[in-house]
Amino acid sequence: MNYRYPLLKTVLVYTGAVFLIGMIGLYLYSIMGQQEEQPVAMPVVSVLADGQHYTIRTHGGTVSDLLRQQHIRLADDDLLQPPADTALSNRMTIRITRVTRQESVVLQAVPYETVYYQDPQLAQGQQQIIQAGREGTVRITRLADRNDGITVSDRRMDQQMVQPYIAQVVAVGTRSPAQNTLSAPVLTAAKIDQEEQKAVRRDQSESSVPTAHLSTMSAHSAGMVNPVTSYRYELAAELTAYTAGIESTGKQPGDAGYGVTASGAIVTEGQTVSVDPTVIPMGWWMYIEGVGYRKAEDTGSAIKGNKIDVYMNSLDDARSFGRKSGIKVYVIGPDKPDM
Structure with a gap:
């Protein structure tokens, strides 16, 4: 009886075997698939x-x-x-x-200014170089920022004057040919008296100079109208005053360049003034009526033409100085005269 359906038994056995093999294959495939997909899931x-x-x-x-x-x-x-x-x-x-910062120091030439002034002792059409010009040298420190070697910023960190330039000064003749034949003027007694009266009035006007500046006017107190006996040229100037502080220069103690002038000198009360270097040569001395002897050591963006900024240590003194117009200035030269 067990062998009545041999064909059916064979079919069942075969079918079971195929099913079992298929299940095993699916299992193995799933295992292998997981192993292959696992790396793909990694970022x-x-x-x-x-x-x-x-x-x-x-x-x-x-x-x-x-x-x-x-x-x-x-x-x-x-x-x-x-x-x-x-x-x-x-x-x-x-x-x-990659960000890198590189500091570099370069020396740069400073071109000199040329100053022309009228000289009545020189004939018209003639010019004479009174002082030859010479370039100066400034040391500039820069800091460059680079991203992957490409410069993205380059800024100046410091600037120091190594050697100030020397201005070229040229005298331009104004004497007309007719003046060559004129004799020297004769002073009459009346003219002498007029000159003496002018001197007295000038001394009286100068007596109003603030006390802080009287020490510079010793020559006037001695009765001398003008202590300058030899000078290159004169001009009428507008005077103001400044300090080294933030109100005047935008700098404060500790800042780079604080108290250092455009010529590289340290500001000095009683000496330093700021000028237009095309009007008064840098490094030249002058005599300012009501102020005294001063030296052109600095420049300023607002100091143009016949304007002079007088350096003072105190902000209160600078403010009290105010603004003065029509002040005579006698430009002397690179050497300060003997007092």
Whole structure:
């Protein structure tokens, strides 16, 4: 009886075997598929750094973790995008920008100014070089910022005068041919009396000079109308006063260049004035009525033409000085006369 259906038994056995084999195959396929898909699930990121492009398969974590695993170091000034605490994701791009700062020092020539003044002792049409010009030298310190070797900023950090320029001074003749034949003027008693009266009036007007400046006017107190006996030329100037502080220069103690003039000299009360270097040569002495002897050592953006800024230590003194117009200035030369 067990062998009545041999064909059916064979079919059943075969079918079971096929089913079992199929199940085993599906199981093995699923295992292999998981093993093949597992790497795809790991984030793949790109790293751009130092001119190189890296593709890295990672186990996850943050940008900082990846850089540590790959031994990629960041300097303090380097730029990282995205930030270090960003979680890694598939196809993420990490960009590292190397930032460097380089300080450089250069010497730069400073062109000299040329100053012309009218000389009545020189015939019209003639010019005479009184002082030959010479270029100066300034030391400039610059700081350049570079991203991956490309300059993104270049700024001046400091500037120091190594050697101030020497202005070229040229006398321009104004004497007409007719003046060559004129005799010297004869002073009559009346004219002498008029000159003496003018001297008295001038002394009286100068008695109003502030006490702080009386020490510079010793020659006037001795009865001398003008202590300058020899000078190159004169002009009528507008006077103001300034200090080395932030109100006048925008700088304060501790700032680079504080208290240093355009000529490289340190500001000195009783000596330093700021001038237009095309009107009064830098480094030249002058006598300013009501003020005294001063030296052209500085310049200013607002000091143009016949304007002179007198240096003072105190802001209160500078403000009290105010603004004075029509003041006679006798431009002497590079050497201060004996007092």
